[in-house]
Amino acid sequence: MTETPVETVTRGFIERYGHEPVGVWSAPGRVNLIGEHTDYNDGFVFPFAIDQRASVALGIRADRLIRVSSTFADEPVELHLDDLAPDAVEGWAAYALGVAWALGEFGADLEHVGGVDLHISSTVPVGAGLSSSAAIESSVALALDEHWGLGLDRPTLAKVGQLAENRVVGAPTGILDQSASLLSHADAAVFLDCRSLDAEVIPLGLVGDGLSILVIDTNVSHAHATGGYAARRASCEAGARELGVDSLRDMHLDDLERAATVLDDETFRRVRHIVTENQRVLDTVRTLREQGAGAIGPLLDASHVSMRDDFEITVPEVDLAVETAQANGAIGARMTGGGFGGSAIALVIDALVPVIEREAKAAFAAQGYREPTTFVVRPSEGARRDA
Missing domain, CATH: 3.30.230.10 (Ribosomal Protein S5; domain 2)
Known part of the structure; x- marks a missing residue:
């Protein structure tokens, strides 16, 4: 037992x-x-x-x-x-x-x-x-x-x-x-x-809508205490200083045109990810309230593109996981977590979970990557006393 x-x-x-x-x-x-x-x-x-x-x-x-x-x-x-x-x-x-x-x-x-x-x-x-x-x-x-x-x-x-x-x-x-x-x-x-x-x-309503969150763990480990995470944070802080704001929270979509003229290309792309990602969070919450979880897929997809191209924190295995999920019917998919390895998530109709799991493993094998670990996660309660 x-x-x-x-x-x-x-x-x-x-x-x-x-x-x-x-x-x-x-x-x-x-x-x-x-x-x-x-x-x-x-x-x-x-x-x-x-x-x-x-x-x-x-x-x-x-x-x-x-x-x-x-x-x-x-x-x-x-x-x-x-x-x-x-x-x-x-x-x-x-x-x-x-x-x-x-x-x-x-x-x-x-x-x-x-x-x-x-x-x-x-x-x-x-x-x-x-x-x-x-x-x-x-x-x-x-x-x-x-x-x-x-x-x-x-x-x-x-x-x-x-x-x-x-x-x-x-x-x-x-x-x-x-x-x-x-x-x-x-x-x-x-x-x-x-x-x-x-x-x-904010209620997600996944169970009632017949939806699941599938995690595709690439088994590429990351460590936030070293390397790229600290560099991305430093770049964001440098961008805020150059733009004269306390933090990038104070930047909005219509400020990006000015930012492009002030910042070097790399710093601008780091800033653009943060500004657009903040807006995507607000749009996701609004869309959930108005239309339900089945309508948020394009926001998840756009988030991944921004992390891949502007913030540059994905790795080929994570990109492949996202692309494979999208190609096999996921409503939306993106990397989750700090990046430089880790997992992708896909919002999936329940019936497609085994299909995407199978296709992700096949795609990784075709590229010679280590087999990913796949599992469904259920949004759950927070910390508690158990005994």
Whole structure:
């Protein structure tokens, strides 16, 4: 009989620490339906939580050590609460221990809380652009907030996770991923204004319309703490400075003509992606409300073209996944996540899911690429206590 996620993480906790946990919390990965790289530009995003989750079991310690173990590492990593700092830990444990440090930056009195043992397991694919990192951060944040009696609300816990990602992990990401993991509801997406942090849950209605979101994971891994992600953020910030605005959120479609005369070609294309992507998010939300999910396909397609040509964050495998889905009846398809690998998503009539899965694998084989992993994701609820 297959173990439940609660049983798996509890068993792993007991095996590593020799005592029972006091609770289990979980948080989901996410798919960003549309709105890529707009979050750190104070723009609009539209993600939803998926039904793959990271789980954390927490146990009480009599001292002030915090220990964290996981199913993807042999030995626990431990640190005294007094020694928590951005440069005190690296590797996979930074996601969990970084959250503990970041809670102190948001008012937690870490001098007067007790130590804990943490054990993490996850069903969110790593490196697939589905934010396995935010799932860990959000589950740990919710667990520590409750156990330590901090009383922080979920938008604040999203900021905690983002700070951990930025300062401890070293990835210059925005707040999209943690917000999706903490704020989502079933069969809905979160329309988030990353400047005001106002969030609205918008029903997607996929089940009633007979639609699915198919993920095509290219198995080309990416790492946001290095390389192209930071370069794209720096380019956006440089463009905003040259245009005399606080952030690219302040740019609109009718400002692009002026921007083309001020910026070099590469910076202009980076800026154009952000400005047009913000508008596509707004158009997607409006179209969903007025016509339903079946009408948003052209916006998803246009988003991918912009990421491929203007922001230049796709890879050939992701482009092939999108093209194959579109050629075999997808309503719309695009890369999802920060780019440089990861996954494509396709909005698909339920009956076409197996067709597109088969054709994507055949197309990858024909190009000599590693076989993609395909699966349907269901928009799901956000972080919660499970036991």
